[in-house]
Amino acid sequence: MRxxxxxxxxxxxxDVILALVSKTRTxxxxxxxxxxxxxxxxxxxxLCRTLHVPVIIVSRDKPDNYSVRCALKKHFPxxxxxxxxxxxxxxxxxxxxxxxxxxxxxxSVGVSCAKAKRIIESYCITSRVPEPIRVAAITAKGLAxxxxxxxxxxxxxxxxxxxxxxxxxxx
Numbered sequence: 172m173r174x175x176x177x178x179x180x181x182x183x184x185x186d187v188i189l190a191l192v193s194k195t196r197t198x199x200x201x202x203x204x205x206x207x208x209x210x211x212x213x214x215x216x217x218l219c220r221t222l223h224v225p226v227i228i229v230s231r232d233k234p235d236n237y238s239v240r241c242a243l244k245k246h247f248p249x250x251x252x253x254x255x256x257x258x259x260x261x262x263x264x265x266x267x268x269x270x271x272x273x274x275x276x277x278x279s280v281g282v283s284c285a286k287a288k289r290i291i292e293s294y295c296i297t298s299r300v301p302e303p304i305r306v307a308a309i310t311a312k313g314l315a316x317x318x319x320x321x322x323x324x325x326x327x328x329x330x331x332x333x334x335x336x337x338x339x340x341x342x
Contacts, residue, residue, distance in 0.1 A: 172310070173191045173192075174191075174314075175187035175188070175190065175191050177207055177208040177211050178208065178211060179208045179209045179211065180208065180209040180210050180211060180246075180247075181208065181211045182211065182212070182249075182252070182253075183211065184206075184207050184208070184211040184212060184213045185213050185214040185217050185218060188200075188213060188218060189218065189221060189222070192222065193221075193222065197222070197224055198224060199224055199225050199226075199227060199282075199290055200218055200219075200222065200224055200225070200226045200227070201227050201229060201294070201301055201303045201304050202215070202226065202227070202228045202229070203228075203229060203230070203304045203307065203308065204228065204229075204230055204234075205228050205234075205256070205257060205260060205278070210242070210243065210246070210247065210253060212253050212256040212257065213228075213256070214256050214259070215228060215256070215259065215260055215278075215280045216259045216280055218280075219280045219281035224281065225279060225280065225281040225282035225286075225287070225290070226279070226280040226281060227277055227278075227279050227280075227282070227287050227290060227291065228260060228277060228278045228279070228280075229275055229276070229277045229291065229300070229301060229304055230275065230276045230277070231273075231275065231276075231300065232276065233263065233265070233276045234263055234276060234278075236257060236263075239254075239257055240254055240257070243257075259280070260278035260280065261278055261279070261280065262278070263276050263277070263278055264276065264277055264278070264279075264284050264287075264288075266288050266291060267299065268288075268291055268292045268295040268299050268301075269295060269298070269299045272298070272299040273299065274299075275291065275299055275300070277291060
């Protein structure tokens with residue numbers, strides 16, 4: 172597993188992803204949405220061009236690009252740069268990889284809509300969400316929980332030291 176750190180509302184998501192996967196062998200990049208850490212948008216066209224693999228952006232809910240554009244205009248002086256990354260994704264497609272479940276929404280770069288559907292379907296093992304995205308979400312939740320627990324422990328240790336209690340650090 173590889174982890175990267177993003178700047179909240181920055182523009183480094185593409186560079187971080189490239190650093191994480193540039194020396195790996197992959198046939199497709201799945202993204203759970205086009206923005207991370209707030210409005211740190213991924214330039215999916217650049218990913219596709221650099222890595223020579225298709226990029227498929229999957230969402231459980233239909234993206235509201237009108238609201239995204241309004242928020243970008245309101246909060247970012249460089250909103251046009253960010254909006255071009257969103258526009259570069261192309262049209263949003265709906266697709267139900269499992270007939271009994273609600274559709275997923277996706278955008279694809281470097282691959283046709285029909286082939287993207289086949290790729291998504293081939294990665295949907297246990298649910299309508301492709302396994303790489305499902306597992307990444309579970310991992311991220313676990314890491315977030317571990318980080319909160321670690322922060323709580325550190326806070327409790329500081330309080331104990333402040334109260335003059337002896338704290339044994341394991342090293």
